[in-house]
Amino acid sequence: MTERTRPATLKDVAKGAGVSISTVSRVFSNPGRISPETSERVREVARKLRFTPNVMARSLITGRSPNIGLVVPDITNPYMTTLLKAAQKVSRLHATGVFVADTDDSADIEREVCEQFAQQSRGVILCAPRMTASHIRELSGIVPLVLVNRVVEGIPSVFTDSRAALRELVEELVELGHRRLAYLPGPAGSWSNTQRGRTVADRARALDVEMIRLDPTDGTHADGVAAAEQVLELGVTAVMAFDDVLAAGLVEGLRRSGKSVPDDVSVTGHDDILSELVHPGLTTVTGQSARVGQLAISRLLDGSGPASGPGPESGTHQAESVGVKATVVRRNSTAAPPRSG
Amino acid sequence: MTERTRPATLKDVAKGAGVSISTVSRVFSNPGRISPETSERVREVARKLRFTPNVMARSLITGRSPNIGLVVPDITNPYMTTLLKAAQKVSRLHATGVFVADTDDSADIEREVCEQFAQQSRGVILCAPRMTASHIRELSGIVPLVLVNRVVEGIPSVFTDSRAALRELVEELVELGHRRLAYLPGPAGSWSNTQRGRTVADRARALDVEMIRLDPTDGTHADGVAAAEQVLELGVTAVMAFDDVLAAGLVEGLRRSGKSVPDDVSVTGHDDILSELVHPGLTTVTGQSARVGQLAISRLLDGSGPASGPGPESGTHQAESVGVKATVVRRNSTAAPPRSG
DNA sequence: TACGGTTTGTCAAAGGTTTGCACAGACCGG
DNA sequence: CCGGTCTGTGCAAACCTTTGACAAACCGTA
Numbered sequence: 165m166t167e168r169t170r171p172a173t174l175k176d177v178a179k180g181a182g183v184s185i186s187t188v189s190r191v192f193s194n195p196g197r198i199s200p201e202t203s204e205r206v207r208e209v210a211r212k213l214r215f216t217p218n219v220m221a222r223s224l225i226t227g228r229s230p231n232i233g234l235v236v237p238d239i240t241n242p243y244m245t246t247l248l249k250a251a252q253k254v255s256r257l258h259a260t261g262v263f264v265a266d267t268d269d270s271a272d273i274e275r276e277v278c279e280q281f282a283q284q285s286r287g288v289i290l291c292a293p294r295m296t297a298s299h300i301r302e303l304s305g306i307v308p309l310v311l312v313n314r315v316v317e318g319i320p321s322v323f324t325d326s327r328a329a330l331r332e333l334v335e336e337l338v339e340l341g342h343r344r345l346a347y348l349p350g351p352a353g354s355w356s357n358t359q360r361g362r363t364v365a366d367r368a369r370a371l372d373v374e375m376i377r378l379d380p381t382d383g384t385h386a387d388g389v390a391a392a393e394q395v396l397e398l399g400v401t402a403v404m405a406f407d408d409v410l411a412a413g414l415v416e417g418l419r420r421s422g423k424s425v426p427d428d429v430s431v432t433g434h435d436d437i438l439s440e441l442v443h444p445g446l447t448t449v450t451g452q453s454a455r456v457g458q459l460a461i462s463r464l465l466d467g468s469g470p471a472s473g474p475g476p477e478s479g480t481h482q483a484e485s486v487g488v489k490a491t492v493v494r495r496n497s498t499a500a501p502p503r504s505g
Numbered sequence: 506m507t508e509r510t511r512p513a514t515l516k517d518v519a520k521g522a523g524v525s526i527s528t529v530s531r532v533f534s535n536p537g538r539i540s541p542e543t544s545e546r547v548r549e550v551a552r553k554l555r556f557t558p559n560v561m562a563r564s565l566i567t568g569r570s571p572n573i574g575l576v577v578p579d580i581t582n583p584y585m586t587t588l589l590k591a592a593q594k595v596s597r598l599h600a601t602g603v604f605v606a607d608t609d610d611s612a613d614i615e616r617e618v619c620e621q622f623a624q625q626s627r628g629v630i631l632c633a634p635r636m637t638a639s640h641i642r643e644l645s646g647i648v649p650l651v652l653v654n655r656v657v658e659g660i661p662s663v664f665t666d667s668r669a670a671l672r673e674l675v676e677e678l679v680e681l682g683h684r685r686l687a688y689l690p691g692p693a694g695s696w697s698n699t700q701r702g703r704t705v706a707d708r709a710r711a712l713d714v715e716m717i718r719l720d721p722t723d724g725t726h727a728d729g730v731a732a733a734e735q736v737l738e739l740g741v742t743a744v745m746a747f748d749d750v751l752a753a754g755l756v757e758g759l760r761r762s763g764k765s766v767p768d769d770v771s772v773t774g775h776d777d778i779l780s781e782l783v784h785p786g787l788t789t790v791t792g793q794s795a796r797v798g799q800l801a802i803s804r805l806l807d808g809s810g811p812a813s814g815p816g817p818e819s820g821t822h823q824a825e826s827v828g829v830k831a832t833v834v835r836r837n838s839t840a841a842p843p844r845s846g
Numbered sequence: 847t848a849c850g851g852t853t854t855g856t857c858a859a860a861g862g863t864t865t866g867c868a869c870a871g872a873c874c875g876g
Numbered sequence: 877c878c879g880g881t882c883t884g885t886g887c888a889a890a891c892c893t894t895t896g897a898c899a900a901a902c903c904g905t906a
Binding site: 216218219220221223224229231238239240242245246248249252253256259261262263264265266268273277279280281283284385412416419438440441442443 | 512557559560561562564565570572579580581583586587589590593594597600602603604605606607609614618620621622624625726753757760779781782783784
């Protein structure tokens with residue numbers, strides 16, 4: 165039905181313009197060495213023939229591909245979605261295609277798709293990997309890597325640095341009068357989860373208040389709903405959730421038990437991603453996922469020179485990890501604890 | 506730092522196994538013509554050398570790529586996210602990479618990325634509500650296309666068919682006593698928006714009740730919030746929104762005006778995507794986006810034989826459009842209209 | 847022994863591009 | 877008019893794979 169005709173090649177353009185193949189090639193890939201008249205004539209013919217350089221052939225000979233890979237544990241999570249959107253926007257400007265893989269939180273699939281992408285990508289952005297550090301290092305021998313929300317010695321990374329914001333949040337809750345707080349954990353293998361849990365625990369200890377770590381979850385909305393039971397059982401007055409999804413679930417769970425937020429329990433989230441959708445508005449921490457995505461892409465695209473520099477500092481500079489500072493967003497899910505409590 | 510060594514090629518394996526290059530090639534691409542012993546020996550060496558066939562070279566000579574493209578207007582929308590996740594899962598089983606592009610609701614970008622993908626993909630799944638039909642047809646001359654949530658004569662497509670569900674919803678609202686309803690439109694250029702608006706309008710006319718079309722929106726949560734004003738102004742008692750995002754916004758907007766859902770106004774959504782997050786739970790229509798994604802991928806992957814059959818029916822069969830039946834999900838955002846209304 | 851048939855493996859071309867090298871001509875100072 | 881530099885272009889190899897044509901070896905059989 166729809167006839168797909170063979171696309172024009174360098175040869176076709178060369179013949180049409182009366183020059184050699186290499187001249188045409190140079191017009192597109194290495195301009196400046198060709199006279200303006202020739203160049204214009206070639207471009208004219210190319211336009212007429214709707215010629216575009218064959219990516220496969222080009223990649224084959226240059227040994228590098230114009231694509232990058234983005235590997236995420238769960239593309240359904242709005243944090244990742246925003247990151248992807250931003251990353252994708254940047255790469256489009258570089259005419260760089262973006263492979264996306266959702267690993268369903270599986271370390272095995274992470275490795276599998278990374279290996280698959282390695283061949284066709286000039287680099288891979290690995291988000292919140294579940295993989296072991298040594299596997300990550302091994303992988304970085306096959307394809308350039310930029311880690312997101314995880315720090316591994318020797319590998320470049322970008323992460324949301326919410327430590328200061330989380331400490332601030334703990335302080336504010338204590339100031340409001342809370343003395344018995346809890347942290348609602350996210351996915352067990354997650355680096356961010358460990359970081360956040362540790363940060364709030366440390367701050368709580370410093371302020372001499374309780375910070376109970378609730379049972380581990382997988383980070384789903386349903387897990388948040390279910391966590392309400394334990395929260396009420398333990399009688400904590402404020403809960404800091406791993407992220408907004410869990411926080412929203414918890415709010416819903418509390419509501420189902422007849423409790424209200426923030427009157428009975430204060431709840432905070434993380435990522436500021438669906439705060440506008442839930443009621444009351446969640447007090448949370450900005451995720452900065454868009455910025456993180458942009459930075460990750462930039463580092464991949466800039467730092468992809470040919471193994472480069474003899475200078476010893478260029479290497480270390482490349483491998484450093486960059487934190488994007490997060491801030492507190494105050495809404496209506498926190499308040500003073502109830503008198504009776 | 507991390508030394509990246511040149512990957513092994515057919516040549517290396519051939520030398521290691523003491524056979525010719527083509528023998529090795531056939532072991533991987535066209536088995537059966539090689540004796541079991543030779544095959545095993547070759548595979549052994551290949552394993553030892555960590556050989557994997559070079560995708561670029563293979564694609565160059567075969568003329569087809571192992572990837573597909575997925576083009577969406579806004580990856581941030583949970584409907585698309587779910588679709589992507591499902592599509593991606595299917596393609597992973599086929600060792601097929603997935604390019605993703607977010608077009609920011611721009612018809613120009615839609616075209617641009619499709620052309621970019623064309624070269625490196627064996628097909629593109631196009632969720633492109635904005636492009637004109639003729640552009641789509643033109644595009645399908647460059648790369649095999651499967652349309653999502655849009656029907657264009659002669660091009661295969663998969664869409665959520667919610668017509669029956671929407672009619673049902675109208676009937677239920679009327680049965681509850683509503684006589685003055687409204688449709689809250691989504692993005693203006695969207696095919697789905699046109700379909701849904703028409704469907705509910707037709708059904709309302711048939712039932713002899715009012716169905717007012719509210720001012721057009723871009724489909725954002727903020728648009729939904731803003732629409733509350735017009736809803737109250739017009740005094741409608743039930744609003745059917747284009748999708749859940751708008752519906753959630755509307756619920757929030759009504760709440761800010763001191764109105765409650767469903768007591769003062771009934772609201773319905775579409776896609777069943779964030780219904781669990783908002784309160785009260787939205788009565789909505791299932792989006793079936795996962796199923797749609799699976800089907801779209803399958804059609805692309807199956808129907809990518811070489812232009813194929815002389816039979817006249819094979820063509821038409823390929824180009825047919827497949828609807829996935831949606832159903833009503835009843836929650837708590839609809840009720841009888843207030844007495845005074 | 848010679849011969850058709852089958853199986854197994856090799857040869858070489860092809861696919862579209864990039865790029866080091868060679869070459870031709872223009873230009874310039876001496 | 878000659879030797880040199882500079883500029884613009886062409887030649888051909890290389891990247892790695894697939895695949896049709898073909899050779900070699902083997903079988904059983906006449």
